[in-house]
Amino acid sequence: MDKKRMMQKKTQGRKKIEIKRISDESRRQVTFSKRRTGLFNKASELCVLTGAETAIITQSPGGRVFAFGHPSVDCVVDKYLAGSSSVLQENVAINQVNLNAASMRENFNQKYMEISKEIEDEKKKKVLEDQVEDGDNFWWEESFENLGIEELEKYIASMEQLKDNIMMRADEMAMLRNSSKFSKNEGSDGGGTIGGGDSTLPDYYPPGFNFGSG
Amino acid sequence: MDKKRMMQKKTQGRKKIEIKRISDESRRQVTFSKRRTGLFNKASELCVLTGAETAIITQSPGGRVFAFGHPSVDCVVDKYLAGSSSVLQENVAINQVNLNAASMRENFNQKYMEISKEIEDEKKKKVLEDQVEDGDNFWWEESFENLGIEELEKYIASMEQLKDNIMMRADEMAMLRNSSKFSKNEGSDGGGTIGGGDSTLPDYYPPGFNFGSG
DNA sequence: CGCTATATATAAGC
């Protein structure tokens, strides 16, 4: 019996293609979208895995611009540009204050653990209850639904608090530094390299792992 | 006899890994190299297939900068910067992010660890060994010595980044409360390109693709 | 760097 013949493959599966311009516009657009997504995801993984700082800017055939950046596009680009200007090369010997680092780290972690754990617990409950649908492995997007807005807000609140604390220290340090050493860039506002912190430019996109914007 | 038993697999093959900072420095460096190559190749294909203009700038954990650009990194970056700093912004669409809960939660604490640890190591090293050997690449981050503040800035940046991601997620959730699923996305417009400069020159890359230098 | 054995990314197609 020709069962095999009846068991036709539902799709042809991925097909090999030549790496050359796709002539069909529609198909080209689709490919751009899919591959751009894949590219950004790869970049994201690269950053997380190795701690690399990466920025990607790409313009679709349709003319739209998409960008990815970690910590932020501007941050990476700025450094890149600053570096190529060549004047920036100096051997600034530094010995820097960093007592705060320890305590800060502690504080940061502690706060995180605290909140994280709390949320984790709540989440587990929900998952057990909600998991009626697909019981297969979950893909990132999915786990998100289990996080309530309230929980997210906790994260946000704690982060803002920590941010404020750190910024305050940054200011203190900046002042100390100014009076004793010289700074590398003109802007030791602590914003130049911070995504979203620089006020000299409109903030086009969110800091961090950003996708898009213009 | 039991040839099968002798026919053991030569290697375990690719193993699944968690997308989180690789602790071992050596392994991290290797992964960076491999994935950077893969990322650049993907970008290259994207350009050829869709005619997109793309630029990638990335800094290895070791501090070296690598870049990919088509038609050129500078070209793309210049356009990008031109478009974002002036009044040229008309049809600006706010776009977005895509980090999921798991990844985010992981990142929150990981990002912190990553940054703090790396910065500390970096600091120690830099002070002790200040010899930059390579001639074809330089430390655009030479001034990384300003770690006191630099570090704080990163902390802040990472927190803002996470906060923004979470907030966006929260907004999204609020709106999609009814839907069962949602997709990730990106998108935006703008208009620019990036340029890149780098160090160790890649050996092979399709014509028309530049690997700039600092 | 070269080799697998697998984990992933995706070309087609609905």
Add this chain to the structure above:
DNA sequence: GCTTATATATAGCG
């Protein structure tokens, strides 16, 4: 967008 069947990218190792 969401699937399915494959083409690719790569983790661990020598």
